[in-house]
Amino acid sequence: MLTAIRECQALTLVSCFDVDADAVRKTAGEYGCVPVGSFEELLASGIDAVVLVTPNYLHGQQVREALAAGKHVFVEKPLTPDIAEGREILDMLVRSKAIVQVGHNTRKRAVFRKAREIVERGVLGRVVSCHAHFSYDAGLHAGLPSWKLDPTLCPLLPLPQLGIHFIDVLQYLVAAIHEVSCFARSAVMKDENGRDIVDSTVSMMRFRNGVTGTLHAHYVVPFTFEVALYGTRANLVCHEDSLSSTSTGDFEFEEEIIPVDEPPYASFIAELREFAECIRHNRTPEVDAETGLRNVAVVEAMKRSVVEGRTIKVEEVRPAKV
Ligand SMILES: NC(=O)c1ccc[n+]([C@@H]2O[C@H](COP(=O)([O-])OP(=O)(O)OC[C@H]3O[C@@H](n4cnc5c(N)ncnc54)[C@H](O)[C@@H]3O)[C@@H](O)[C@H]2O)c1
Structure with missing residues (x-):
């Protein structure tokens, strides 16, 4: 920064x-x-x-x-x-x-600006579903700041740290998230007293426009950065510095790789x-405070889903307009 x-x-x-x-x-x-x-x-x-x-x-x-x-x-x-x-x-x-x-x-990264332009041009047809995955293995290495290891200060660690980037990107590319269901587990990480620390989350989401999707965020697997949108005419997968699209017509598939050039720190x-x-x-x-709070509300709904073991509507945690 x-x-x-x-x-x-x-x-x-x-x-x-x-x-x-x-x-x-x-x-x-x-x-x-x-x-x-x-x-x-x-x-x-x-x-x-x-x-x-x-x-x-x-x-x-x-x-x-x-x-x-x-x-x-x-x-x-x-x-x-x-x-x-x-x-x-x-x-x-x-x-x-x-x-x-x-x-x-993250939404300002060149791949997601390009992805939004592609979606708005209707290249994908109707977006049916999406999948996002943001992980890295910070939790396998020493040296994490203590607040990230304290579930009272940083609950569901991979979600506020990694997953929230793609919650924001998906709300930017698809629509506001309407309801969520989240599974969280401690696969590896423990605190100094041997207590579990959540290091792995998988969530299902339904957006306001009916699109469904999944979000993976793990703190103990190798770096993964991928957002995929699946449409009736084409699928689009956003990587860090390229997009790949697969379009379909009469059962023939066409694949295209679109490289995206982005200098270091450009989005910051x-x-x-x-x-x-x-x-x-x-x-x-x-991304003003209102938009930022909309992302916080989705994480909060995911947290409540883990605690209560059910699907949570975002408006249940934030009843005002979200
Ligand atoms: N946008 C991104 O891609 C991105 C990437 C990494 C971190 N972040 C965010 O940046 C923030 C910091 O994350 P980090 O990983 O650098 O954490 P960190 O713990 O490594 O760094 C936090 C810094 O704040 C200082 N600090 C602690 N208490 C303070 C206080 N009361 N007053 C002033 N300084 C204080 C610490 O000494 C430390 O230097 C978090 O909110 C995190 O979510 C964003």
Whole structure:
């Protein structure tokens, strides 16, 4: 994120804070900004906006503090760890002109911009179903920050960390998610007391337009990044740097690979440029607090589905418009 701030050429890094004093010193040295000793001091340091790249469980409180101090806020995904905290932010925004943007950078990746264009052109025919899978094996290696290993601070670990990226992408490409059913398990990971940590989730989803889909998110299998849309005329599979499509007609299949060129950090740079533009011109970001909360609501519905062992409608966890 720091590299993206420097390279976006739209924001100036004025000051930085981290509870880890070494990280503050290093960042200040590398990026030429002023180190400060507390979040309060950061908010009082003459800045227009704050970029929060802190543990999920702190997002709600830090966004609210920043808004109360009159700052615009860019907060990494998820907007908040739960709906109640997200609502408090939305309530504050009713009385504020501040911009809140959530770091759902994945939808800004070139493959998903291209995929949306293909869907909108009707190339797939009617989209019938979809499948998304975002995993990597971070849970098999030492060194994870302690908050990710604490189910009270980061419940269903692979969902808020990985799966939520594709929840946002699918709501961008397909439609709002209407209901979900989720299975979660601890395949490998344990905390220091030997208690299970959820490292594997599989969810089924029905979207508002009737499309059905599945979402895999695992923290203990090799890197996998794939979103597939299945339509009456063609299927489209989005990989990190290409799309592959299979179209059908009279029982003949045609396969096409569409390479997509994307420089490193491009989606992070794009979202930060948008943030700066929104502040300058008082515009609403593509992923504003409302959109961010819609993604949080889907994760919350998935959590409730695991606890109650049934399909949950997203409106059950967030009765207002979702
Ligand atoms: N968009 C993406 O692709 C993407 C990728 C990775 C992480 N993230 C998000 O970024 C956030 C950080 O994730 P991470 O993996 O870097 O976590 P991390 O634990 O590695 O880093 C968090 C940093 O916040 C600091 N911190 C902790 N408490 C703090 C406090 N009270 N005030 C100030 N700083 C504090 C920590 O010292 C650490 O430097 C999370 O919300 C995560 O979901 C987004």
